[in-house]
Amino acid sequence: MTQDEQALLARFARTTESMVSSEEFQDLLRSGRQLRIKYGVDVTAPFLHIGHAVNLWMIRQLQDLGHKAVFLIGDFTTRIGDPTGRNKLRPVLSREEIADNMQRFLEQARMVLRFDDPRLLEIRYNSEWYDALSAQELLQLLAQVTHARLIGRDMFQERIRQGLDIHMHELIYPVLQGYDSVMLHSDLTIIGSDQLFNEMLGRFYQERQGQRPQVIITTRITPGIDGKAKQSKSLGNYIGLGHSPRDKFGRAMSIPDELILPYLEVYTDVSTEELRELAAQVAIEPMRCKLRLAYELVCRYHGEAVAEQEQQWFLETFSTRRTPDEMPVLTIEAGEYNALAVLQRFFAGSKSNRELRRLFTQGAVSLNGETLWVPEQPVSALNGAVFRVGKRTWFRVEEC
Amino acid sequence: MTQDEQALLARFARTTESMVSSEEFQDLLRSGRQLRIKYGVDVTAPFLHIGHAVNLWMIRQLQDLGHKAVFLIGDFTTRIGDPTGRNKLRPVLSREEIADNMQRFLEQARMVLRFDDPRLLEIRYNSEWYDALSAQELLQLLAQVTHARLIGRDMFQERIRQGLDIHMHELIYPVLQGYDSVMLHSDLTIIGSDQLFNEMLGRFYQERQGQRPQVIITTRITPGIDGKAKQSKSLGNYIGLGHSPRDKFGRAMSIPDELILPYLEVYTDVSTEELRELAAQVAIEPMRCKLRLAYELVCRYHGEAVAEQEQQWFLETFSTRRTPDEMPVLTIEAGEYNALAVLQRFFAGSKSNRELRRLFTQGAVSLNGETLWVPEQPVSALNGAVFRVGKRTWFRVEEC
Numbered sequence: 001m002t003q004d005e006q007a008l009l010a011r012f013a014r015t016t017e018s019m020v021s022s023e024e025f026q027d028l029l030r031s032g033r034q035l036r037i038k039y040g041v042d043v044t045a046p047f048l049h050i051g052h053a054v055n056l057w058m059i060r061q062l063q064d065l066g067h068k069a070v071f072l073i074g075d076f077t078t079r080i081g082d083p084t085g086r087n088k089l090r091p092v093l094s095r096e097e098i099a100d101n102m103q104r105f106l107e108q109a110r111m112v113l114r115f116d117d118p119r120l121l122e123i124r125y126n127s128e129w130y131d132a133l134s135a136q137e138l139l140q141l142l143a144q145v146t147h148a149r150l151i152g153r154d155m156f157q158e159r160i161r162q163g164l165d166i167h168m169h170e171l172i173y174p175v176l177q178g179y180d181s182v183m184l185h186s187d188l189t190i191i192g193s194d195q196l197f198n199e200m201l202g203r204f205y206q207e208r209q210g211q212r213p214q215v216i217i218t219t220r221i222t223p224g225i226d227g228k229a230k231q232s233k234s235l236g237n238y239i240g241l242g243h244s245p246r247d248k249f250g251r252a253m254s255i256p257d258e259l260i261l262p263y264l265e266v267y268t269d270v271s272t273e274e275l276r277e278l279a280a281q282v283a284i285e286p287m288r289c290k291l292r293l294a295y296e297l298v299c300r301y302h303g304e305a306v307a308e309q310e311q312q313w314f315l316e317t318f319s320t321r322r323t324p325d326e327m328p329v330l331t332i333e334a335g336e337y338n339a340l341a342v343l344q345r346f347f348a349g350s351k352s353n354r355e356l357r358r359l360f361t362q363g364a365v366s367l368n369g370e371t372l373w374v375p376e377q378p379v380s381a382l383n384g385a386v387f388r389v390g391k392r393t394w395f396r397v398e399e400c
Numbered sequence: 401m402t403q404d405e406q407a408l409l410a411r412f413a414r415t416t417e418s419m420v421s422s423e424e425f426q427d428l429l430r431s432g433r434q435l436r437i438k439y440g441v442d443v444t445a446p447f448l449h450i451g452h453a454v455n456l457w458m459i460r461q462l463q464d465l466g467h468k469a470v471f472l473i474g475d476f477t478t479r480i481g482d483p484t485g486r487n488k489l490r491p492v493l494s495r496e497e498i499a500d501n502m503q504r505f506l507e508q509a510r511m512v513l514r515f516d517d518p519r520l521l522e523i524r525y526n527s528e529w530y531d532a533l534s535a536q537e538l539l540q541l542l543a544q545v546t547h548a549r550l551i552g553r554d555m556f557q558e559r560i561r562q563g564l565d566i567h568m569h570e571l572i573y574p575v576l577q578g579y580d581s582v583m584l585h586s587d588l589t590i591i592g593s594d595q596l597f598n599e600m601l602g603r604f605y606q607e608r609q610g611q612r613p614q615v616i617i618t619t620r621i622t623p624g625i626d627g628k629a630k631q632s633k634s635l636g637n638y639i640g641l642g643h644s645p646r647d648k649f650g651r652a653m654s655i656p657d658e659l660i661l662p663y664l665e666v667y668t669d670v671s672t673e674e675l676r677e678l679a680a681q682v683a684i685e686p687m688r689c690k691l692r693l694a695y696e697l698v699c700r701y702h703g704e705a706v707a708e709q710e711q712q713w714f715l716e717t718f719s720t721r722r723t724p725d726e727m728p729v730l731t732i733e734a735g736e737y738n739a740l741a742v743l744q745r746f747f748a749g750s751k752s753n754r755e756l757r758r759l760f761t762q763g764a765v766s767l768n769g770e771t772l773w774v775p776e777q778p779v780s781a782l783n784g785a786v787f788r789v790g791k792r793t794w795f796r797v798e799e800c
Contacts, residue, residue, distance in 0.1 A: 076536070079536075080536075130535055133534065133535035134531075134534060134535060135530060135533035135534060135535055135537065136530070136533075138538055138539075139480050139572070142567070143568065144567075146565045147551070147556075147567070151551075156547075166546060167542070167543050167545070167546055167547070168543065168546065168575070171547050171568075172539070175568070
């Protein structure tokens with residue numbers, strides 16, 4: 001194995017959850033062939049966050065060694081409706097919607113993958129083979145698998161437990177996804193673990209057809225930026241490839257400290273040596289480490305110049321006690337208030353009095369740059385005054 | 401409703417187990433339209449006994465009122481493999497085997513149905529529509545049914561209980577059989593109850609396609625001629641349409657007395673009035689009633705002349721103590737034996753000594769027309785002697 005390949009294996013270890021199997025993967029690398037890496041594009045939700053991008057970056061590293069990314073646009077299977085992760089029937093998309101979504105997906109994927117060399121990229125549609133497939137051929141595929149195997153999939157069992165319907169085309173969906181690997185001659189696929197069941201069927205059908213079964217790599221998942229569930233669009237706790245550099249930077253800065261290291265490991269290119277140094281510092285200087293993470297994240301997608309600029313903007317705005325250019329305005333009647341009363345008006349019930357009082361005792365409230373320790377502190381001549389609450393909430397007062 | 405139609409309803413009541421629904425069936429008869437009666441031919445086992453023929457006779461009565469029998473040759477679905485009543489995967493037949501089997505089926509069906517008028521008969525192959533069906537169209541059919549509905553079929557549940565595999569094409573089979581009804585515009589199908597599940601799917605798909613759902617009639621099942629399980633080829637306890645008139649007559653004569661009436665009701669054309677008379681006589685004169693059954697059965701398939709002739713042959717042969725023309729020969733060395741020893745040699749272990757001794761005490765063993773009551777009775781000069789054992793076993797002895 002070349003040094004590059006060994007470096008790739010080491011790099012993959014940081015983002016890999018499981019491999020079926022690592023021996024087979026090493027064999028593939030040693031084979032000297034150009035590998036075909038299947039990547040199924042979800043055309044129903046063409047939205048990528050940095051978690052999805054982990055897979056793309058791994059593929060990018062393979063591209064850099066001369067291997068080929070094979071995007072599979074499941075236009076046929078999308079018309080059928082993938083049940084993965086769904087407790088109810090998926091809506092079926094029209095051809096136009098699929099084309100639009102594919103366009104949006106490619107715009108984001110371009111931030112990671114090499115699109116410049118046709119030898120490194122292939123875009124395929126599974127309608128190529130499924131539009132021509134006869135019912136008889138489909139039945140022959142179905143004859144090779146048992147009901148017990150398909151219904152054993154965890155999400156189907158979950159639906160049964162919940163008394164929810166499974167429609168027959170949904171039960172069959174994994175067969176189609178598996179057979180895609182045969183048609184693509186996939187050597188390798190890099191997926192989220194929720195796709196493992198379907199891709200194992202790929203190995204099954206490939207072996208039946210006399211092909212070498214594809215290697216399957218599932219990738220690591222971290223909590224979302226709120227430190228809780230994994231990143232998802234509906235929860236809003238993600239860093240999206242479509243987010244502006246400023247937004248990416250700010251979102252990275254908002255994560256809980258215990259995520260700094262996992263995020264650095266999984267979502268950035270910081271070298272393993274530097275990771276080790278940062279691990280030693282994170283408890284002492286979390287803010288510096290988090291800045292490094294935010295910088296590296298922006299750098300990865302937008303380059304050094306933009307990362308530099310966003311870091312500078314962030315530091316000037318938030319860390320040097322200058323207030324940001326735009327901030328929300330609280331309009332109140334002129335008069336004398338205590339500090340707590342002003343905050344109560346601004347948060348309008350979204351924080352309890354206890355929470356607000358705690359912010360004061362933590363030194364997290366400031367007025368025009370001066371920390372306010374006492375909630376009952378009287379404040380007046382408020383027109384134009386700037387309050388800061390916690391790390392990222394700022395507002396300006398206007399008297400009326 | 402015409403008198404003929406009312407007669408048909410009364411006649412159907414004798415052989416019907418269930419109807420979905422009888423109101424719908426009466427509506428169909430009243431409609432004045434020519435009805436299309438779907439009859440799925442089992443081309444894997446093209447063998448008809450009088451139980452199967454019950455369905456054909458009902459269709460014949462509908463033909464006689466001008467309705468059309470639609471034979472459906474499931475050549476496509478047979479290539480797939482019908483799991484009905486199977487605990488393991490069905491072997492898949494070649495096109496040649498299917499054609500051969502179809503020929504054999506038609507030879508038997510000709511004994512019942514009218515083949516002389518093309519307005520009364522249509523022969524269809526489901527490859528007509530399934531060969532042209534795309535995988536996508538099949539998936540659209542599958543999208544309409546749930547897993548719970550298909551897996552609920554009793555035979556699938558039984559397989560699960562037994563830990564046996566269900567292959568996915570088997571699970572889907574009922575969808576195809578159901579969709580056949582749509583393609584045939586079936587008004588009515590007359591089936592064994594093991595097909596009810598599949599034909600209910602026919603109603604389901606017909607309604608979905610805006611068709612009036614077919615009426616389903618399931619037919620009565622009697623025990624086999626041994627009085628035990630229903631007639632089946634493997635048990636040998638049946639009267640086959642392919643049996644010779646003599647064999648039909650003899651098999652009918654061999655049934656237990658308690659089956660005489662059910663057999664007359666289900667398998668013959670004896671009028672309902674005469675049935676009532678026979679019901680009164682069967683306890684007093686079972687042999688006369690059984691002769692009537694055997695006569696009617698042969699008459700139904702081979703006509704009066706043949707029935708007359710077989711009845712005469714049977715009476716002369718078995719009832720007047722004359723021996724049949726052809727009988728098996730037992731070759732033994734000349735010498736003196738006791739009667740039991742001769743029977744032992746003839747049955748060669750297929751009956752135990754206890755069974756044989758019981759036959760003697762029942763007076764069921766005779767030598768040249770004389771009952772032998774004692775197993776140890778010496779017998780000699782056996783060349784040409786005729787033994788009778790029970791009602792129907794005869795053999796001649798030849799000394800060597």
